[in-house]
Amino acid sequence: MRTTPRILSSEKIMKTIKKDKINTVLDFLIKKYQVFGPVQKDDLVVDFGRIQNGAQACLEFSNTNEPAKKLFFPQAETLFSYTGSDAAQVSELKPEKPRIIFGMRPCDAKSLSLLDAVFDGPDYKDPYYIVKRKNTTIFTLACRRPRSNCFCDSLGIGPFSKKDTDVFMADLGDRYVFEPITPGGADILNKIPGLENARPTDAERLKNLRSEAESKVARKVDLDNLPEKLARIFDHPFWDGIHQKCLGCGICTYLCPTCHCFDIVDEQKDDKGRRIRIWDSCSYPTFTLEASGHNPRATGKERMRQRLMHKFRYFVENYGEIACVGCGRCINHCPVGSDLIREIENINNLK
Amino acid sequence: MDLQTKLRQEARKLLEEKLVDVVIGYEDEGAPLRTTPCFITDPQDVDRLVWNPFCDHNLARYLTARKDKAAVVAKGCDTRAIVVLINENQIERKNVNILGMPCGGIVDRKKIYNHLKNGDVREAVLKDKVITVKGLEFTADLMVDDFLADCCLSCRHRNPVLCDVQIGENLPPLDVKDEYKKIKQLEESTSEERWEYFRKTLSKCIRCYACREACPLCYCQQCFTDQNFPAWVGKTTDISDTIVFHIMRAFHTTGRCVDCGACERSCPNNVDIRMLTKKIAKDVKELFGDEAGLQLEEKAPLSFYNEDDPQDFIK
């Protein structure tokens, strides 16, 4: 797993810039890096996209609809291509320019460390993910207005978390402040023209804003005994009821920043083809449907159980952490109003 | 007596007299601006049932997989879906007990979020026809009627077309204006403009299939999108794949879609799914004079052949 180098606190010189100048920062970065940031897709949807000029970024947003994972683990990605039955051709995995993700939320930043455990684990390495990750610097933007279903606090993250990022940013109202977290982040910060040193009072200001934001995280969930509890209730009748209203769509898994399941398929036109991987979901019957017609997870019950078990038990057993960052996307977007927090409470309350 | 109380009474009766095994309805779990489907088997629990303009799911969707006897809370459009399902032999009339709800329209949450400039609603209280919404930095009183779903604005069948018990009096027909306004605009635009519109809205699709899963009529055991031998549609989110998925799904609803809007409301990315189904419904109405799900024992216009079927579109 990745260990993030940290810089000494004495080198942590906070920088600041007026809000109306933030575009100049982006414009500078765009010259040297591929910059991705939140962009408005329509009235309701903000998502990460490539930014060609600073004005495209939309930094006044709650969170992106789709999580940042797609920048490292895209929904559809070519593993290699081929002609006829010739050997596989893998194209250059390294991005043309190093990348910056500007304005990722702390929950999404944390999710990358969880994905690292899977794709950059001790056994098999996933070059597609790792190369993107190694060539990316992350600027997280603290959340001043957590949404109603955010519960990152309960996962030890919090709206002002500085973990798993290279540069930490916060909105002070009329200015942004930047705090370097890793040497790589500090390097980049030092090169950006127009940044001033932060004011002496800014640290105190940040502290206040932080507690203010934390107090707005309204939802909490007790996860202390969940993995052990789940280990004991695999056969509990509870699972017979919980999945009833579930539609079996892929929203909760596709929009989850930690879900990493995928499918691999071939696509071919004439004699040119490629093998691609695409997001897949444990909610779909086809996920485990075998050629013989047998399906070990035959109904919504087994599939819903797998989703919760994977996040809150199996992942913990394999990698030592819960595979949830409390972003609330699955709750916000579930078409039938399934509420993960309530499900967990129900599990906690089971005898 | 208000409709909700009446609904609970009927549900209790059905369960107590063991006329059904389950009542499928809506409950309020406290999330603002929404309800959630519930499955009630114990008469003690009927007070969980609610009826309000946030009852936006089409619960007919849950009927096809069942083997037991179910009562279902159904709005006008939902009853039309049930009629289609019965006509297509997906459910047996005797196994479903329809609690028909005359419906004044349901709220499209996304319209409220939009109005609030994507504001995060933390609390919502409905009183009469006013929704008081609260967020971290705002409070607003909103009128239900200003935020009705598009399909409700052009609804011609607000009252149940088929039911066992109707809860409440029939509502007068809605004065529908401009039912096809958006469709006509699209029809009148150039093919480039149309393509641009399709491209823009469909490129937001992430192939989560919520639209398909929420649709009561997408009951195929294996959807063409899931078949891999042969594979009809690519699985990526390239626009060429997404568009095939959406066009084929829309065509598959020809003469069957009841315009309940469930697909569109379920979409996490605000894809304009209804534009395709509505355009097809318009064509079906104009060509065959048919609207789906109004009568039992009626066949969908594309599922049989008539000597005098219009042929002028075959060129």
Add this chain to the structure above:
Amino acid sequence: MKNPYVPMPVKLKAVRLENETGDLKTFDLVFVNSGDAENFKFVCGQFAMLSINGVGEAPFGIASSPLTKEVLRFTVKKYPKGVLTTALHNLSEGSTLGLRGPLGNGFPLEKMTSKNLLVVGGGFALTTLRALTKYVLHEKNRPHYGDITLFVAARDPGEMLYKDDLAEWSKRNDIEIVQTIDKPVEDWPHKVGFAAPVLKDLAPSAQNTTAVVCGPPIMIETCIKVLAGLHFPDEEIITSLEMKMKCGIGKCGRCNIGSKYICKDGPVFTYKQLKELNSVTV
């Protein structure tokens, strides 16, 4: 960094029909690049992903012994709705395909040394058991194991796999071979009946014995029950599991039982492990 998704090119050297129904074919493959051949080191019980460009990829147990260097052998059942298995069956000798592996853990051969071996196989799951049997019968290895019994079950004689191998092994006196078919057939000199009851009648001794059971899920389940009844300790009952697979390396998330991925942590598990994983089911 090695790219675990990219297959090595292999050539189909020989293919032959394996059963009367015609849905089982055995494929002998050779590496196109000699470097790949040298680097390909596997143990019995491991599997590999076979792929055809433009069609797809699927996992198959390696049926040849690691000591046979000339070819890699696979036996593949064709499913009417199976994309890759159908395409594989249509391949002619000389075709190029892709191979990714070896994958999975394989049988715990170290732990099995100096033990008696009871190898129980049914249907086409005999593949990796063939590899195992060939391996332990090799003159270098045979002294390290006690008595060896191979118990094979098939629907009818025409479905019995690896008839040549069985004939050859039958000539040896250092392995006992028991064959059974579901229903009586004229001139069948061996046992008749489903695997589990026949195994029960046979009542192999659990004394210092490791049992390896592979077959259709129902056969695995019933045979494990019989063995447990014969006092085989849970950790001495070994089986190989199957689930739909894509990546084969524990990342695509679909083939788990409990927290273990069958592709990476399995496919070989002891009955003890399966019980600890909460279930033999997923």
